[in-house]
Amino acid sequence: GDSVTQMEGPVTLSEEACLTINCTYTATGYPSLFWYVQYPGEGLQLLLKATKADDKGSNKGFEATYRKETTSFHLEKGSVQVSDSAVYFCALLGGNFNKFYFGSGTKLNVKP
Amino acid sequence: NAGVTQTPKFRILKIGQSMTLQCTQDMNHNYMYWYRQDPGMGLKLIYYSVGAGITDKGEVPNGYNVSRSTTEDFPLRLELAAPSQTSVYFCASSDGTTHNEQFFGPGTRLTVL
Numbered sequence: 001g002d003s004v005t006q007m008e009g010p011v012t013l014s015e016e017a018c019l020t021i022n023c024t025y026t027a028t029g030y031p032s033l034f035w036y037v038q039y040p041g042e043g044l045q046l047l048l049k050a051t052k053a054d055d056k057g058s059n060k061g062f063e064a065t066y067r068k069e070t071t072s073f074h075l076e077k078g079s080v081q082v083s084d085s086a087v088y089f090c091a092l093l094g095g096n097f098n099k100f101y102f103g104s105g106t107k108l109n110v111k112p
Numbered sequence: 113n114a115g116v117t118q119t120p121k122f123r124i125l126k127i128g129q130s131m132t133l134q135c136t137q138d139m140n141h142n143y144m145y146w147y148r149q150d151p152g153m154g155l156k157l158i159y160y161s162v163g164a165g166i167t168d169k170g171e172v173p174n175g176y177n178v179s180r181s182t183t184e185d186f187p188l189r190l191e192l193a194a195p196s197q198t199s200v201y202f203c204a205s206s207d208g209t210t211h212n213e214q215f216f217g218p219g220t221r222l223t224v225l
Contacts, residue, residue: 034213036216042218042219043116043202043216043217043218043219044155044202044204044214044216045216046213046215049213089154089155093213099157099160100145100157100214102154102155103154104153104154105153105154
């Protein structure tokens with residue numbers, strides 16, 4: 001069945017460091033891929049998405065490229081800020097009744 | 113638009129008590145979902161609905177019930193609360209079209225003692 005695997009955290013970085021959070025997926029057909037962010041005490045918010053192979057989603061300096069050949073959708077940012085501290089979830093939208101499959105989340109801590 | 117709203121924000125229950133978590137969306141979305149998020153874990157799907165009058169089980173439905181009498185509302189019922197149901201519960205909705213994301217409510221933090 002469909003599933004998402006993302007790197008375990010927590011990830012701790014200094015401000016202005018580069019970020020990569022790995023995400024790989026297993027799916028039948030052609031899923032859409034998403035990154036959601038959860039700030040402390042809040043619900044999940046959509047960060048970016050990509051709907052077909054080779055698409056690049058981007059928002060707030062974050063980006064991720066839909067790689068069909070490696071079944072990956074890694075999240076990257078060139079220079080993180082303290083305000084980026086949050087939990088990041090990779091997700092897949094399968095074709096079965098609009099079901100979403102979420103990864104386990106990666107907590108990012110950015111220190112000043 | 114308020115988006116997806118959930119009540120209450122916090123609740124403490126005693127073992128064996130029952131309660132209903134409320135979820136309402138004002139985006140006219142057909143699809144609605146209930147998830148639970150245990151500490152340090154990802155989201156697990158409890159129940160979902162593809163439209164008024166239609167509901168189906170997700171990954172972890174035991175101990176819960178849902179109903180969908182209107183497009184806007186999707187309440188989650190806990191009949192006999194157990195400590196294992198201590199979690200944060202998120203409601204979400206989507207319009208069901210291909211490629212479109214889910215919109216999440218702020219969550220309900222439930223503790224069962």
